[in-house]
Amino acid sequence: MPIIVEVILASGAMILGVFAVFLLVFLIALMLLPVEKSLSKAVWELTAPPRKRPAQQDSGPGFKGFSQKHR
DSSP, X not given: OOHHHHHHHHHHHHHHHHHHHHHHHHHHHHHTHHHHHHHHHHHHHXXXXXXXXXXXXXXXXXXXXXXXXXX
């Protein structure tokens, strides 16, 4: 077999090998995407500062008490 044909075949095999490895890594990453999302969500929930809840107003019983008071 001439040397130029061997060089072309070897180059083609290497290029196909690179694409095959890239495809394999891409498919593994695609398969692990739900796991990564759940881990990321768990980490964000653990590191997020606690939310401040609005304080309840104790100034009166509300509209019902106001209407009873002003009859």
